[in-house]
Amino acid sequence: MNVRNTDHLANLSPFELKDELIKLAGSTSNRLMLNAGRGNPNFLATVPRHGFWQLGLYAMTESERSFSYLAEGVGGFPRRDGIEERFNLFARSHHDVPGVKFLSSAVSFVRDQLGLDAGDFLYEMCQGILACSYPVPDRMLSLSEKIVKQYIRREMIGAHPFSGDFDLYAVEGGTAAMTYLFNSMKINHLLKAGDVIALGKPIFTPYIEIPELSEFGLVELSIDADPASGWQYTNAELDKLRDPKVKAFFLVNPSNPPSVKVSDESLQYLASIVKERPDLIILTDDVYGTFADNFVSLFALCPHNTLLVYSYSKYFGATGWRLGVIAAHKSNLFDEKIAQLGKAQKDELNTRYSSITTTPEQLPFIDRIVADSRTVALNHTAGLSTPQQVQMVLFSLFSLMDTAENYKAAMKRLIRGRKAALYRGMGAAPEAADENVVDYYTLLDVEQMSREVGPEFVKWLLATIKPHELLFRLAEDAGVVLLPGKGFGTVHPSGRVSLANLNEQDYVKIGQCVRTLRDEYLERYRALDNKGNKSGKGKGSSDTGTSTKAR
Template sequence: MTKSTKAGTDDRSKMAALSPFELKDELIEAAGGGAVERPANLSMLNAGRGNPNFLATIPRHGFWQLGLFAMRESERSFAHMPEGLGGFPNREGLEERFEIFARDNKGVPGVDFLRAAVSYVRDQLGLSAGEFLYEMCEGILASNYPVPDRMLKLSEIIVGQYLRREMIGAHPFIGEFDIFAVEGGTAAMTYIFNTMRENHLIEAGDTIALGIPIFTPYIEIPRLNDYRLNVVNLEADVENRWQYSKKELDKLRDPKVKAFFLVNPSNPPSVKISDESLEYIADIVKERPDLILLTDDVYGTFADDFVSLFALAPKNTILVYSYSKYFGATGWRLGTIATHRDNVLDRLLSELPKDVKKELHHRYESITTEPDKLKFIDRLVADSRTVALNHTAGLSTPQQVQMVLFSLFSLMDTPDAYKNALKRLIRSRKQALYREIGISFDDDDENKVDYYTILDLEFLGERAYGRDFVDWVIKNTEPSEVLFRLARDARVVLLPGRGFGTQHPSGRVSLANLNESDYVKIGRAIRTLLGEYVDRYNASSGKNLDKSKVL
């Protein structure tokens, strides 16, 4: 082996320790791109990140038209001054003036949607159309602080209806829940980990459980010096269609496990937890009423008949949801945290030792006269601004307005036309990819979501070519060699499955961010590379495996 070759191998070995999202930049560079490469570089096929190449247009049109109407309302206040001054919208007559605006602009993209949205809010949700329009106009003008800071009043009700429809559906649900509007699902994770630590619900040395595979930061955050948590992995198995066995779920019965964090549908397998497993977890919670659950359900809207764990165990579950993927809105940074108004977090806070309660009393006494009664979700809000800046907490109001318009767009789409179009789009891409790779098996799993697909090389290779071939590949390749060869030779970028906690060598393919013809090219590149490994194996072993065999 030459010195340069050995150095390259050593470098790839070190890179295996990187987060998959950091390794992605190295793979992009190997493919001849830059770390901030955009899809405009058509010669490189980057299926490594989940940013979709589709987006919801109708509620965006509505946003811009609402902005124009709100500007008219603002300019009415200081019409006598030519220097470009505006004021707050005027509540009086606002609904009538909106009707005139909608009538005068009938047929303009977004206007009919806004008119329908106002009607839906008034007639279906039973809210004041005038108050709704005022909240939306003031919000889109960003002329005031977010009040209430956790979420604007009517916005919380509307987003709550959206979450009920998409996360709970027809499942029985008793009681109400509170919502904190946050800067995407990543902010939700940050705030939740931080507030649980600050309030002694998790402390250094405590044990939590993770549903593996999982979005990598859930693996990385507990290791940080900020938390230093012990982690028990509940491993979903590719041979079990990426479901958790009862043996794995039974790990939650251990009283040392304080919390269970999961992404549902999973990332990267993109499979929703079966109804049987959800019910099994809910039964465990009945035996362990102190167990805290966190379910990150960003991909739930891509699933058929999705029901969140929040629906089955609402008092123990923190629900995290992001609008980023479903509406193609990663740049908007729109997310929510929801907790039932009767929840285990508040109960555990009330049961803390007196000295801890005293410490927390001092922490929150500057924002409330009764800090001991401050709910967990309101502590999240305060901690998100280091408590002292609680008076300026809250997601920016234009972001909340877009969140509301996304929610209303979905609520009014009773036949699920938008949702079904997205499902057809990504599933057609998967079929194109698998066809070109040569993967053929029954795809009748009702729990598959297909936002991503994970190519488990060990599972597929063993099924097609036998265990000896798989063992040879593992022995004779570095952990990330296949990914770097795809990047260098075919300019195809995938993410390593092991970075998400998978047990076998694998690659995550996002089915959301490229066109169908691109997945055909990726499939062919993977098939070509696999054929080269079969040729090398045949040459070294004297075997004669058929590289054209269907996986």
């Protein structure tokens, strides 16, 4: 592929463009491809997985207690009576097996710290891991919801004052949450074609792409984070939300790809706007919050207006499990808006949900999401698969029991060490410490990377390069795959580097490749200067030029 003829790819989603870059990066034999594009981590939490497999073995012994007279491999449902005592015998006889001690501790924690019945917990977990019953309740298994709710409280709310309670819907990861929410907001007339929704940018690209689809027809308004202010939203940008034409505000916090959490000051400012705009719908996707220091979700400050999406995929290295939740406060704006609909719209919705309840007008929005996810008629078979819910519970308990937050500290060390390695490879000074920077991703912005060389070089480079040219050059010349920042809503050409999916030395190599490519353009610029073909002159040598402030 001619890397200078990439204009026709400009409209592709970054994740589709990635496939073209991978083809190019892998086109040279005997060369290692470094794919820092997609954010799939190469680390995972082992302890709760060991616990999952051992729980499965224990649940099988429970099942085989029934129908044991049949030789054809038939088991039955676990029995609630005596299950705690039988588990204790299992734990003592397998105490040296990885995962069993964790399970034993989890049972104790559930009983002694969460105040739940240990036998009921074991029964729900055994039923769930055997997958022998439909998910009941369909929104989330009863004790599973209580346990995961404690995890969400700790990680998303923390010590922030929070009154009232909230409900959870267990879903197939954050992507399913997005799909279900867009669909149900439309069906329940919370958003309609032509409505203006604000997007906090940069943002995960589907939040940009989905509203533009014909079935939604929403009008997007950008709330742009300022790279010069550490990728924070200025008050002037947030003030756009005061316009009553703006019906909703969607954001990813910490952001994707800058990986910066909204500052405490901006959260408070947002909360003040919501007080003036009590009708403003908020959706916050906080998948990276568990990598941040002292994270507090907007859901904690504005629970009445906010839907929270959280996925277990990144923090626990569980992208293949498809685990996530939608959280809604029990007293919320969404139910209020539905109650305020006109008679014709209410009658339409009451008819829609009448097959699943005799009082459809009282059906909470979060339960409408569940029903809509199965086209209402299949509501009786709705719900996340029970083994998935069991693993979600074990992940949650693993975190809740880790009161010293050793696992969290290890995750932070890992990704921050990789960012430092990237800078070493570029020969660049590390960024100044910022408590809001999470570092799951980082952006290499053309303007930021080249600013110290001189403004004329920046201007020339931005005018010279074609769309995605730098990304294709990195893929073709060095086998390095990055995603385009522009697809996430950034202003200047940039590349998103995932700091989660390669080893530390790989990031040194990526940094070196980026430096080599930038210096090549710098030499071309200086050659033009020597010929008198341009005005202005770049400052500093190539070494000086690579002392960048990459974002």
